Amino acid sequence: MTLVQLEYIIAVDTYRSFVAAAEHCYVTQPTLSMQVQKLEESIGAKIFDRSRQPVVPTEIGEKIIKQARIILNESKKIAELLQESKGEVSGELKIGVIPTVAPYLLPDILTTFLRRYPKLQLQIWEYTTERIIQELKLGKLDCGILSTPLHESGIEETPLYYETFVAYVSEASSLYQKKMVTTDEIADKKLWLLNEGHCMRGQVLNLCHYKHNQSLEGTFEYNTGSVETLKRMVDINGGLTVLPEMSILSYDEDQLGQVRYFRSPEPVREISIVTTPNFVRKQAVNALKNEIIALVPDRFKTKKKKEVMGFEL
Amino acid sequence: MTLVQLEYIIAVDTYRSFVAAAEHCYVTQPTLSMQVQKLEESIGAKIFDRSRQPVVPTEIGEKIIKQARIILNESKKIAELLQESKGEVSGELKIGVIPTVAPYLLPDILTTFLRRYPKLQLQIWEYTTERIIQELKLGKLDCGILSTPLHESGIEETPLYYETFVAYVSEASSLYQKKMVTTDEIADKKLWLLNEGHCMRGQVLNLCHYKHNQSLEGTFEYNTGSVETLKRMVDINGGLTVLPEMSILSYDEDQLGQVRYFRSPEPVREISIVTTPNFVRKQAVNALKNEIIALVPDRFKTKKKKEVMGFEL
DNA sequence: CCTTTGCATAGCTAAAATTTATAGCATGAC
């Protein structure tokens, strides 16, 4: 068994074709076919069922390919270790960010960060928490920025900042008259919510003491994945919603007039940068972490950890 | 970079000698030297400092070798996957067991287990919890049998049975007159304890409400790693100790006469079999698990999980 | 100063990976 053979079977699995796989490996098709055969011979099992078109992995082949991806992933880390030791913050950094954080955090960060580390190539995906964890474990992402604690083994969390939630109320709402609101006061109101899969949905439901999916019918009408949409729904259709504090930083006075902070104990979410435990490019992630911490206003760092909300996915 | 090259650098690291490493890899020294050089050239960094005798890895070399061990470890799993898929329970199974469990569980298990799976080669080490976790993560052990919960990320626990602790008192002790004892009653007595590093020490200290290392001087005199020694100390020097229930299964009537169960809530420890999350030889471990569960008396399986004691290492 | 020990280098050989060319085998078009 060689690393090259493992690369080849991964390519065949990816492209479901020996010809296409060979092209992408920059070798000829017979070369690739031979190596795959040799590997199959050496382990004593067929990895691909070539009688079907397109070729598909066998049952055991699936498992072997999965393991092969792990092996090659670990192999790549040797090169990363070397970059790391040179103090170079370079190469690709693949980041997953939840949609309730991304638009308020990344635009500010990116320009300064990329100017400071010109050799770094960022790739960013907006994914839900669940997907970020999944892709981290598969090695498809290098790090994630999301709300913690996750209580997920195999994921290391480094808190970046703490962010309160605020209510955003329409002028017609009875709460508009109040200076501050309590979590109880919003529990029975018409509340615009993110759709399922967003950790913030769970947090908001928690803070107003709802159980998931319970008595939502009739009370809530429209689900979206975007915090901006929530705000607009309030603007146009009335009612209220809950926003992360960072989303209101760019609001003008009119908009801020509709924002109501919560009375103590304020609901707070913890935003962390997460990696897998044996991730080696700590310098690059550290650089990103420091950039974020430097840019986030100070009051986002002083919230007490004890106030942080739990949530379920 | 090839898997063979990684094997070679691991061998050089292990034996701190190119000559010895070559022998153990069944190649000549020039062959091995050349491959190490080629690897160093391809990654653009020296892995070993050959100017010292014996050769030592460079700083970056240390990291590369560590990663190389991970890669080869993951590579081995492909062969294991295949055995696994054939339904064969075979090969080596390296098990770590804590010393307060091993002598009461393993002797009974081993003969029947090995008769059922003749192709399996068991290697067993008596290690402390800490060491078992460490070696599991390094891939030097396949599984561990120890007291849980560990609250350790990267370790998966599967409970096997629940075992109460019992007091073992000398005839001279005031507690000898009682039919049952409470945890409070033993707190101020002369208590023979295991030495540090054993999880059971922590559990026993917990159950009699001691903080670690606090006010032990004078009260306790002798530390040992063996439960049998604790019992003998009581037999010969008086006082009392706490034993795991399984250790008294083989006691005769005289000895049982010195055993006192605890009043409810009984202190219970959970014994689990643990592996790393991406361990692939689940069938072999499962076979061992089933063998143990089948052999352990039923009452060890009915304890409620809620009663299980926590502990620190 | 000579021997021993240990790694590196050089030249050679055998094995293995890769290439080009071609065969075989389905599948769908006509």
Next chain:
DNA sequence: GTCATGCTATAAATTTTAGCTATGCAAAGG
């Protein structure tokens, strides 16, 4: 039915590489 077409396997030739033997060279020990 037969003829392309698209895919993978096989064969033979070639290049690359891993490994071997022999030897060199430097450092440590007697």
